[in-house]
Amino acid sequence: MITDIFSKTLGGLRKDYFIRNLIIGIVAAVLAWLMIDTLEARATTPKPFWNLVIIKGFFIFNGLLYPYAKYLYDYVWEVITGDAVYVYSINIITIWFKLIARLMCFFFAWILAPVGLLILYFKNS
Template sequence: MNTHAVAQGEGPIQYGFIGLLIANTLLYPYSRFVYENVVGFILGRQVFFVNAIFMLVVKLFTMALCWCLAIFIAPIGLLYLYFRNSK
C-alpha cells in the first residue's frame, strides 16, 4: 500500500504514524473524560457567560489538545475507571 500524505512531504506516511493516529482516536474519549473531571473539580458548577465564538475556539482547542495528547492522558482515566469499578 503506497499511502502518500496530502500535505507536502518527502515520502509516504509511516505505519507508526498511522498507528498513533488510530490510537489517539480510540483513546480520545478517555482523555476527554479526564479533562472534564479535572476541569469540573477545579471550577465546580460555575456558569460562565462568554462570547459564543470565543467559547467555540476554546472548545476546539481543548478537543485538539485532548486528541493530540490522548495516548498520555487516557491511561489516567482508564486506571481511574478500573479502580472505581473493581470495588
C-alpha cells in the same frame, strides 16, 4: 479478575458518552490521516513507507483512546468548577477554547487516557 478490571475501566463510561467521544476521536484520526495523505501526495521527496505507517497508526491509536482522555479532561474540569453553573454566551473565544482543548485531548490521548482509565477503575471499585 481480568474481566473485572476490563469492566471497571474500559466499560466504565456511559455508552452514549463513550460512543459520542469515540466518533469524535475517529473523525479527528480520519482528518489527520487525510491531511497526511494530502501533504505526502504534494511532497517532492516522499517519506519512507514505515514512517507513514507509524504516524497513521499513532493517530488511529489516539482516536481510540480519545474517550478516556476526554473523560480525564471532564473529570478535572468538574473537580475545578464543582457544582457551580456558569452561564455564558457562545462566542468565537468559547468555540476556540473548546476546539483547542479537544485537540489537546486528542494529540495527548496516549498520555491522558491511562490516567483516565485509572480514575475509572478506582471510581467504579
